[in-house]
Amino acid sequence: MKVLFFFLAFLGLVSCKNYPFAKNGHFIDGVDEYFNLTQQANVWLYMDYLAYNGNYGVRLDSLYPKDRDIFKRLGLKGRAVRVLFTAKPKNRLNYHLAVLQHRRGGFDYSHYEKFQGKQRFYFYKDFELDFLVVRHVVIPSAHHKLMSMVYYVDKDKHANDGFKMLNYLAEINAQELQLDEGFRNFWQITDCHEDKVNLTFKIRQELTKKKKIVYLQMYTLYENSRGISYAKILTRKDPDSLSLALCPNSYALEYRNERDQLLHTDTLYIAE
Known part of the structure; x- marks a missing residue:
C-alpha cells in the first residue's frame, strides 16, 4: 500500500x-x-x-x-x-x-x-x-x-x-x-480585388473518409514560381464541394495529411 x-x-x-x-x-x-x-x-x-x-x-x-x-x-x-x-x-x-x-x-x-x-x-x-x-x-x-x-x-x-x-x-x-469574429478553419489571400470569379468545385471527399484530417492547400501558379492563396482543414463532416471567390489564374490544389505528406494534386484554371 x-x-x-x-x-x-x-x-x-x-x-x-x-x-x-x-x-x-x-x-x-x-x-x-x-x-x-x-x-x-x-x-x-x-x-x-x-x-x-x-x-x-x-x-x-x-x-x-x-x-x-x-x-x-x-x-x-x-x-x-x-x-x-x-x-x-x-x-x-x-x-x-x-x-x-x-x-x-x-x-x-x-x-x-x-x-x-x-x-x-x-x-x-x-x-x-x-x-x-x-x-x-x-x-x-x-x-x-x-x-x-x-x-x-x-x-x-x-x-x-x-x-x-x-x-x-x-x-x-x-x-x-x-x-468575436468567430472561428475559421480556412485561410485565404488574394492578389486581385475587382476581378474575382465565384466558383464551386468538388473536393476529394474520398481522402477525408480515409483520414480524419486533410489539409487542402491551393497555390497560385505564376510563370516561374507559385504562392499559397488558400488553405482549409478538411474533416469527414465537410461537404463534398467548396465555394470560393478566386482571381483568374492557374492553380494547383494539393491534399496533404498532418505529416505534410502529399496525398493528391489537382489543377484548376480560371479564365479572365
Missing part, C-alpha cells in the same frame, strides 16, 4: 508540473495562422513560421527548453492553462513566442500596463530572467476568457524597438478575440 501511495503521489507531482497542450491544434506551412478545431481558436502569426523540424518551428505538443521556467516565473501554472503552441520562427531565431489559453479565472494582471487601441486592448508586463528579456501579454476576449502571449529573447539580441514584433501580433489577435 505504501508503494502504491508514493507512486500516486509521484504521478500527482508530475502532473502538477506538466503543461498540457490543447488537442487538435493545426499549423500549415506558409499560412500565417494557427487553428484549433476543439478550442475553436485562431491565432495570427508571421509568414516565416514553419512546422516544427527538430530545431525550430511551431511545436504543438512539447515545450522548448526554457518555456517551463518562464511560464512559472509569470505565474502561469500548469493545469490552470493549456498551451496552444510554442514557436521559434525561421528567419528570426533569436526570439520565442508561446500562446496559452487560461482554463481558470483568477489570474491577476491588475499590476500590468494597458495598451488601448482603436478596436482592441491588452495588458502587458516586462520581466528579466537569467539572460532573457520577457514580455507577457494578457488578452481578455469578448467572453471574458484570457489568452496569454509570451515572448522572450536573449538580452544581447533584444533590439530597442519596444517589442515591435510581438506588439503587432498582440494587436491583431486582441482585435479578433474582442470583436
